[in-house]
Amino acid sequence: MKTAVCPGSFDPITTGHLDIITRAAGLFDRVIVLISVNAAKKTSFTLEERADLARKAVAHLPNVEVDFFSGLLVDYVEKQSADAIVRGLRAMSDFEYEFQMALANKKLNPRAETVFLSTAAENMYVSSSLVRQIASFGGSISGLVPECIEDAIRTRFAQE
Amino acid sequence: MKTAVCPGSFDPITTGHLDIITRAAGLFDRVIVLISVNAAKKTSFTLEERADLARKAVAHLPNVEVDFFSGLLVDYVEKQSADAIVRGLRAMSDFEYEFQMALANKKLNPRAETVFLSTAAENMYVSSSLVRQIASFGGSISGLVPECIEDAIRTRFAQE
Amino acid sequence: MKTAVCPGSFDPITTGHLDIITRAAGLFDRVIVLISVNAAKKTSFTLEERADLARKAVAHLPNVEVDFFSGLLVDYVEKQSADAIVRGLRAMSDFEYEFQMALANKKLNPRAETVFLSTAAENMYVSSSLVRQIASFGGSISGLVPECIEDAIRTRFAQE
């Protein structure tokens, strides 16, 4: 049985994330959506909110679960005996950073193999920060986030 | 059971190729090293030579086999009911071309999922064309190709 | 009245080209699709065939015409008193080459302003060479070229 970890901030989870997770779920037996806990980074959604939104978004995928972790990614990979870290690439600048992190993670733990999937063309411009920016100005986020969590995100930004 | 295809010219197979194939063999149940037959492209090694060298290089990997195919990659993927195309990325320009091919292949056959692995740092500069260039001037190709095929390649270029 | 020139090989014209031309036709009063005549470059379609396919593809755009030219692009721009060269960008490597050509053209003729449009996400992987590659193996080019010229391209490759 092969296990893959999809790490990220998921602040909030987007259509682009879900596309990568869905395809990972087709390639691996078990997929863990891992929400990273980074005390230094200010997020729009709390850890609990991000986990809730992610859980709703992947509810229809039986071999996908949601977890969170504070610390080095490779330690989590080790603990779970995971076989791969899955990352979606949208653009070259993504690639460069991801490439360096993949090398660094392999150095820290040779088991930590990173697998890249290229984002679907129609999701190339989708990012959590774009979703937050549009939502904060009351623009339409339809198609940018999974349909089942659109209302939750809209409501959240309307409160600000 | 998950099957992955590693397509390429393998003219000849390098240490970089073998690194990607070995890692793919750890992630998938069955890996096919697929030598592409491109009548228009002039190669240094014949199809048979390339297949021979590749077979020697992967002989120690029980779940890896070598095949060749002329035609569209997606048709081969379909025929083998493969789950993924595996590609190694060495650099950004690789990435850009690979990204476009991944989108094109997915358009031709939605089943054709492409998975990218990043080449190990020490293999970043290794390519078949570098091997051919160095070997043709009688330089040392040690470390650039699998040890078991070094002699075969050296001999082949010495004959020219 | 502002005139723009869209230069290229158009071997053959693709959905990506047509998208750029259509958008240019919305920004400029007159758009010239300029097929470059490069004696050194071997093309799959003759100059006449490329012009025919392009004319069919833009027939519905009243302010677009098709022309061809051998020589320096800036000389054509000067002759037509054109205001801009329009180029579509699909990827970074496109950008880099285009950037250098734009600087070179501006040096040769300060009037020769280059305007870049970014290809629609869904056309990002479409290129003439991909179309030729798929068509030559009998794969489906539907969606990759304007519908009205699909048959002409298919027939052309079936004859080979």
Place this chain on the structure above:
Amino acid sequence: MKTAVCPGSFDPITTGHLDIITRAAGLFDRVIVLISVNAAKKTSFTLEERADLARKAVAHLPNVEVDFFSGLLVDYVEKQSADAIVRGLRAMSDFEYEFQMALANKKLNPRAETVFLSTAAENMYVSSSLVRQIASFGGSISGLVPECIEDAIRTRFAQE
């Protein structure tokens, strides 16, 4: 009549910005230099100062005006019935970000066509942040900002 919008922080306007605006003024009938109001981003110059400097810099261009806006760029484009968003590209990393924003803006409003101009070679390294950095250390900003606002910027940083 075609209208183009040149959005940015303009903190402060540079020779590079002015080059792009001047060329846009040659391609479009009306050009709006749009200073974005982003409450979250700390700027060196206030909104009023940035607008003043920009107005002085474009005073000689009869079809250029300066405005500011808080909200989504596409909403401003809609309100003004603008035909294009004009962006200058200095480098690849610019391109990648701009490419994603162009796709995002087109998704939010299909009218919002983005047009890219490549920065003149001699302005490739000019940016507002470079100007601020040099000015804050009392270095020479000559050639980096329009001549008519050099004194104003120097005075502003001397007060700190």
Place this chain on the structure above:
Amino acid sequence: MKTAVCPGSFDPITTGHLDIITRAAGLFDRVIVLISVNAAKKTSFTLEERADLARKAVAHLPNVEVDFFSGLLVDYVEKQSADAIVRGLRAMSDFEYEFQMALANKKLNPRAETVFLSTAAENMYVSSSLVRQIASFGGSISGLVPECIEDAIRTRFAQE
């Protein structure tokens, strides 16, 4: 006699930095490791700590010294009558930023020639921020920083 300056934050000095400095010491008669003082940027190590670590790391290189400076790099270069600024490149995004800084520095002072060295493949993923991130979670930084300062860095993060 040729003098080169290696500027940076060195927060802390890494194996990658040391590799570049060592190679610069082989190309130039005198090399100055210049720690930049940037009041606005929050660092993990104080200026004194960073200088101490750098001095320990280069103690075995007789023609290398450590200095610090607040202000424009070109002014320091002028003051020292240095012949070159040496920068290590790890990746493309490095390159783009460095390219713009090199052009800017040359504009500010035509004497300020920038020389780029490419980071050794095995150091490609090493950066000060990676070192800080790993050390702060108690991970192993062995091989990422010069051996003689490993303990000092570990101790420093254990105190937090």
Place this chain on the structure above:
Amino acid sequence: MKTAVCPGSFDPITTGHLDIITRAAGLFDRVIVLISVNAAKKTSFTLEERADLARKAVAHLPNVEVDFFSGLLVDYVEKQSADAIVRGLRAMSDFEYEFQMALANKKLNPRAETVFLSTAAENMYVSSSLVRQIASFGGSISGLVPECIEDAIRTRFAQE
């Protein structure tokens, strides 16, 4: 005494090449412009013509000489006891290829240190192929090649 080698096809030498050579001559005691002999590559100018043009272009630089070599660059570097290979970078795609060659050369001979200089902004678009293309259509190559060889190049293409 430090020796640097500037390798290339120089088909023909351009203003961009001369800029890099001139700057290398300021950093190193002895600079060798090395014209590579590549039997497989068809050039517009013969080896002798390329050497002649290069010699004329560097005649005013006392510490620069012109040589040619067939074989692996690292072997030439070894034979000359050179300290550095100097390469000019115009763009990112240059950088990527150069980066891989620098790593490959260092692997073949650890002595072979590669030093990169960034092309002056105004030469960013200048390349031998652009010069050939413009000259073949009778366009002006003024400013693209050293003044002292303009006539020789013009005459050469007029004969075709």
